[in-house]
Structures are given as C-alpha cells and as structure tokens.
Amino acid sequence: MKSVFCNIMMIFILFQFWSCATRGAPGGGPVDRIPPEIIFSNPVSDSVNVSGNLDKIAIVFSERMEESSVNRNIFISPYLNLEKEWKGYDELHLLIKDTLLQDQTYVLTIGAGACDEQQNKMEKSQSIAFSTGPELDRGRSGGRVFGLDKTETVSLFVYALADSCFPDPRDKKPLYISQTGLGGRYTLSYIRPGNYRIFAVQDQNNNLLLDALYEKVGIPYSDVRIDTSGSIPEELYFRMSVADTTRPAIIDVKSVSDREVQLRLSEPVILTDTLCALTDSLTGEELKILGLSQNIEKPNIIDLFVNSLKLNNTYSLSVSSLRDSSGNESEFPERRYFKHYxxxxxxxxxLLTMVPKDTILNFRPDGEIFLEFSHPVNWESVDINFKIISKGGKAVTGKWLQSSFYDADFIPENGLTPDTTYNLTLNLGKVLNLWGEAGPDTVLTSQIIIQSSRDLGEMSGIILYSGNSADTVALKCVEVGGRLTSSLRQKVGDPFSFRLLSEGGYRLEGFMDLNNDHRYSYGLLNPFVYAEPFTVLPDTISIRKRWEKAGIELNMPCQTGTILK
Known part of the structure; x- marks a missing residue:
C-alpha cells in the first residue's frame, strides 16, 4: 500500500514539474490584459559616444513575447543589417552586421504591433536611441491616424526632403519609422533637424514599402519641419485610403430588362462626369437615355434607363469621361456591344418605403424623411406631390437628396420647428416613374410631432485658421455612437452654430474643402497632391437641455506643403 502511495506521489510531482516547464501562461487567475513594454536595453536609451564597433543591441521585455510579432515590428533608422537572436522568451539580441557611422544618431523602434504570448499589444511604439557622437538628435513629432479598428496598427514612414528628392512610399524605404498605438496615436522621436514628409502606410507584409494594389495609405496635408529649438510641430492627422492610380474601365455591359442596361465597371466613378450614347447597331438609331444611376447594392455598376429595347437586337454603348474619386480618368471613349434577350x-x-410611415411623437428636428420606390422615379413629380404642412397651414420647403433614382431623403430648407405638429402627404397616384407611369391611386399620410425645444440644446463657436480667409470649411457634428446629426459649410473666421441638438455627447470635426467639390480629398501620390487639411476636436462635447455650449474653438490646420511638391 505504501509502495502504491509513493508511486502516485511520484507521478503527481512529475506532472507538476512538467506543467511548470510548459511554455505559456499558467492556468487559473485573471486573464492577463497588461500590455508589454521594454524594461531594459543595452546600450541604454540616450547613450552617446557609442563605439562604432558595437556588435549587438540587447532588449528585455516585461512579458514573455510572441517572437514573430516582435520580429515583424522592429525597425532601426538609419538602416542596419540586423540578425535576431532570442535568449528565452523575454530577451532579444540584435546582432549588428554593419559598421556604425560616425556622429550618427540611431533609433531602434519596437512597433506597437508587437505583442506578448497573450496577444496583448504594446500600448505604443517604444524607441531606443543612441549616438556614435557626443550628442543625440532630439527632434519630435506626432499625431493620429483616424478611422482604424481597435486592434489595427499602421506604420508611419518618414522621408527627408531635399530639392532632388521626391519621396514615394511605393519605391523608397523610409528614413524613420514608427507605428500607431491606442486610438491611432503615434509619436516620432530622435529626429535630425530638417524638413520631412510623413505617410501613414498599412504595411501588411512589413517590407517597408507601400504595395498600392492592396495596402492603404494616408497622404499628409502638410510637411513637417523639425528645427533645432526643440519645439514640437503641430500634430499631423491622417485618413487612410486606397492609393488608386488605375484608370476606371468597363468590365461588362448587359440588359436586365427592356428598359434597363447595366454597365459594370472596374470601380465606382463620379456619375455626373459620365457620358453615354446607346445606338441600335442594325438601324443606327440612337436611343434616348432617360437617366443614369449608381446601383444601390453594387456601386461599381451604373444603371442606365431607356425607353425600350427590342428583343434580340444588338446595341452599341459608347462611354466616355469615366472618372473615379482619385481623379483617374478613362483615356478614351470605350464602345461595347450587347444583345438584348x-x-x-x-x-x-x-412605393416600397416611406419614413416616417405612421404618427411619431418626439420626432427629432433633423429626423429622417425618406422615400424608396420599386422603379426609377421622376423626382420632380415627387416634389410636386409630396407635402409637409404644419398644423398652422405653413408648407415646408426643401429638396430631395437622391441616393439613386429609386430613393432619396427630404432635407427641409430651414429645418423643422420644435413643438410643432406636421402632416405629411404623398399623392402616390400622381407620382410618375421615368416612363411616365403613375403609382397606385392612393394618398399616403403620416404625422410627426417635433421634440420640444425644452428638450434640446445647441453648440456654437468659431473656426481658427491662418490660411486664406476665403477658404470654405465643411463641418459635421456627430452624435457619440456614430449618427450624423448635422453638417454645414461656411467661410473660415465666421461663427458657427449647431442648433436643436438632443441631449447627449457629440464629436465635432471638419475639413478644408479647398477644391469646393463637397467631399474630402485624400490626396494623390503621383503626381503628388496634398490631402485636404482636417481636424477632429479631441474632447466630446456634452449637450444639455435648454443650454448652449458656446465658445468652442476649432483650430483648422493649413496645407503648408511649400517645401517640396
């Protein structure tokens, strides 16, 4: 019996020993959510007069690290040939295979994409700087990349500017590198004084180049100057987009009914620029095009509406002036043939949808008024036969903001008045589709009672901008949670006001619409064009009932790219 007991104890002890030797976090207890960090390095950061014969850099982390993530997110500027050698799971040796330059500051960066064994990412990128001379470069910069997912990390590529240099992240590796951390924020440290251009790059394969076919890029709205005074430049913000340099092209043309032709393109285009001509190949007769509309479900498809196609006839469609949102335009008109069968x-x-459909209490002054039809509609006939009348008999004027020929939102010219009841009517029997056919002979009605002004607040302020006073800023006020509450356009320097806001938190942001095209321009890589400057107020604005949040100052950055274009 004693022998059996001893054997059991021996097995138990061996099992415990084997468990302790297994790699990974011990079971039980709270889940590790603490981000790792660097706790030691050799050379120590900020070391000077480091020997040019330095043969290795040692780094110790606070946690057991996931090696491949560190290997993918480690950079040194200027570039050195480094060989990675792990000593256990928390210590990394970087063996230097080059000779260090004299009087040179080197910056080793562990990007925020590095994570521990529990997949906790570093809170921010960490840099270790040392110099082979008596002084370190001390220049700093920083900012934020907006629109990233919580776990998404992008790289910041920094290029020195010179008269003979045209930095393009697609074919040139950066001089300095960093990565975004929490909230998309980034910092750049130990930069030599000079003029620089910074790009935000979704460097998925970690080759230190932008692969424009599948990686996004953030183009700057300004270059950065690092001077010897130690002052920190204004934060630089980025929005990511696909660096599209491909001209839009026709993929396919087909008829989907005797009244509709679908034009499938390689990418979405700006519809107002597109020119189309449809011809019967047999008779040479040109058919009248009643309208063009972006397809609701697939934005790269254009719906083209005509009077009538003849069964088994072949048609020729000529298309020109295809231009995408990046400014790429088709080189010459394209012609495609299709047979209608x-x-x-x-x-x-x-009518498919009417919002609001029934009586609604406490309707927001900026609430959605929306119509969607089964067929492409003549919106002039909708405008004539749709009425919003206050209880006092006053008609509400406004315009229809079309998403397509099928649906649109009604935007009141002067908004809807709080504490007011409105009756909505749509005489569907007089609404016509593009072929002049009327809807069912019925009148649809609904009623909305607007929120009381006692339940609403407002915000107001001024835009600060050192550029051209004639420039236009596009502002938008977004309720926390993502709902766009209101937008406006105005000249800089003028006071702004967002009225009739429900109680809650709001985010205020704006961009300088320098080309007055009513949409944000992300910039171009070649020929290089700066993005439009934008800003996002860092703090949430709290709106209370019957209260004006006044005195808001929104500082708009300038497009100060005069160094090199």
Missing part, C-alpha cells in the same frame, strides 16, 4: 418588365410601379 431579356423579356419585357411587367412589374407594377409602387
């Missing part, structure tokens, strides 16, 4: 469309024209 789809039967006649016999479906009935009707």
């Amino acid at each position: 789809v039967s006649q469309d016999t479906s009935k024209f009707n």
Whole structure:
C-alpha cells in the first residue's frame, strides 16, 4: 500500500514539474490584459559616444513575447543589417552586421504591433536611441491616424526632403519609422533637424514599402519641419485610403430588362462626369437615355434607363469621361456591344418605403424623411406631390437628396420647428416613374410631432485658421455612437452654430474643402497632391437641455506643403 502511495506521489510531482516547464501562461487567475513594454536595453536609451564597433543591441521585455510579432515590428533608422537572436522568451539580441557611422544618431523602434504570448499589444511604439557622437538628435513629432479598428496598427514612414528628392512610399524605404498605438496615436522621436514628409502606410507584409494594389495609405496635408529649438510641430492627422492610380474601365455591359442596361465597371466613378450614347447597331438609331444611376447594392455598376429595347437586337454603348474619386480618368471613349434577350418588365410601379410611415411623437428636428420606390422615379413629380404642412397651414420647403433614382431623403430648407405638429402627404397616384407611369391611386399620410425645444440644446463657436480667409470649411457634428446629426459649410473666421441638438455627447470635426467639390480629398501620390487639411476636436462635447455650449474653438490646420511638391 505504501509502495502504491509513493508511486502516485511520484507521478503527481512529475506532472507538476512538467506543467511548470510548459511554455505559456499558467492556468487559473485573471486573464492577463497588461500590455508589454521594454524594461531594459543595452546600450541604454540616450547613450552617446557609442563605439562604432558595437556588435549587438540587447532588449528585455516585461512579458514573455510572441517572437514573430516582435520580429515583424522592429525597425532601426538609419538602416542596419540586423540578425535576431532570442535568449528565452523575454530577451532579444540584435546582432549588428554593419559598421556604425560616425556622429550618427540611431533609433531602434519596437512597433506597437508587437505583442506578448497573450496577444496583448504594446500600448505604443517604444524607441531606443543612441549616438556614435557626443550628442543625440532630439527632434519630435506626432499625431493620429483616424478611422482604424481597435486592434489595427499602421506604420508611419518618414522621408527627408531635399530639392532632388521626391519621396514615394511605393519605391523608397523610409528614413524613420514608427507605428500607431491606442486610438491611432503615434509619436516620432530622435529626429535630425530638417524638413520631412510623413505617410501613414498599412504595411501588411512589413517590407517597408507601400504595395498600392492592396495596402492603404494616408497622404499628409502638410510637411513637417523639425528645427533645432526643440519645439514640437503641430500634430499631423491622417485618413487612410486606397492609393488608386488605375484608370476606371468597363468590365461588362448587359440588359436586365427592356428598359434597363447595366454597365459594370472596374470601380465606382463620379456619375455626373459620365457620358453615354446607346445606338441600335442594325438601324443606327440612337436611343434616348432617360437617366443614369449608381446601383444601390453594387456601386461599381451604373444603371442606365431607356425607353425600350427590342428583343434580340444588338446595341452599341459608347462611354466616355469615366472618372473615379482619385481623379483617374478613362483615356478614351470605350464602345461595347450587347444583345438584348431579356423579356419585357411587367412589374407594377409602387412605393416600397416611406419614413416616417405612421404618427411619431418626439420626432427629432433633423429626423429622417425618406422615400424608396420599386422603379426609377421622376423626382420632380415627387416634389410636386409630396407635402409637409404644419398644423398652422405653413408648407415646408426643401429638396430631395437622391441616393439613386429609386430613393432619396427630404432635407427641409430651414429645418423643422420644435413643438410643432406636421402632416405629411404623398399623392402616390400622381407620382410618375421615368416612363411616365403613375403609382397606385392612393394618398399616403403620416404625422410627426417635433421634440420640444425644452428638450434640446445647441453648440456654437468659431473656426481658427491662418490660411486664406476665403477658404470654405465643411463641418459635421456627430452624435457619440456614430449618427450624423448635422453638417454645414461656411467661410473660415465666421461663427458657427449647431442648433436643436438632443441631449447627449457629440464629436465635432471638419475639413478644408479647398477644391469646393463637397467631399474630402485624400490626396494623390503621383503626381503628388496634398490631402485636404482636417481636424477632429479631441474632447466630446456634452449637450444639455435648454443650454448652449458656446465658445468652442476649432483650430483648422493649413496645407503648408511649400517645401517640396
């Protein structure tokens, strides 16, 4: 019996020993959520007069690290040939295979994408700087990349500017590198005084180049000057986009009914620029195009509406002036042929959606008023037969903001008045589709009662901007949670006001619409064009009932790229 007991104890002890030797966090207890960090390095950061024959850099982390993530997110500027050698799971030796330059500051950066064994990322990038001379470069910069997912990390590529230099992240590796941390924030440290251009790059394969076919890029709205005074430049913000340099092209053309032709493109285009001509190949007769509309479900498809296509006839479609949002335009008109073999469309024209449909209490002054039809509609006929009348008999004027020929939002010219009841009517029997066919002979009604002004607040302030006073800023006020509450456009320097806001938290942001195209321009890589300057107020604005949050100052950055274009 004693022998059996001893054997059991021996097995238990061996099991415990084997468990302790297994790599990974011990079971039980709270889940580790603490981000790792560097706790020791040799050379120590800020070391000077380091020998040019230095043969290795040692780094010790606070946690057991996931080696591959560290290997992918370690950079040194200027570039050195480094060989990685792990000593256990928390200590990394970087063996230097080059000779160090004289009087040179080297910056080793462990990017925020490095994580421990529990997949906790570093809170921010950490840099270790040392110099082979008596002094370190001390220049700093920083900012934020907006629109990233919580776990997403992008790299910041920094290039020195010179008269003979045109930095392009697609074919030139950066001089300095950092990565975004929590909230998309980044810092750059130990930069030599000079003029620099910074790009935000989604460097998925860690090759220190932008692969523009599948990686996003943030183009700066300004270059950065690092001087010897030690002052920190204004934060530089980025928005990411695909660096599209490809001209849009036609993929396919087909008829989907006797009244509709679909034009499938390689990418979405700006519809107002597109020119189309449809011809019967047999007779040479040109068919009248009643309208063009971006497809609701697939934005790279253009819906083209005509009076009638003849069964089994072949048609020629000529398309020109295809231009995408990056400014790439088709080089010359394209012509495609297709044969119509789809039967006649016999479906009935009707209203699919009306918002609001029924009586609604406490309707927001900026609440959604929306119509969607089964067929492309003549919106002039909708405008004539849709009425919003206050209880006192006053008509509300406004305009329809079309998403397509099928649907649109009604935007009141002067908004809706609090504490007011409105009756909405749509005489559907007089609304016409593009072919002049009316909807069912019925009048639809609904009623909305607008929120009381006692439940609403407002915000106001001024835009500060050192650029051209004639420039236009596009502002938007977004309720925390993502709902766009209101937007406006105005000249800089003028006071702004967002009224009739429900109680809650709001985010205020704006961009300088320098080309007045009513949309944000992300810039171009070649030929290089700066992005439009933008800013986001860092603090949430709290709105209370019957209260004005006044005195808000929104500092708009300038497009100060005069160093090199």
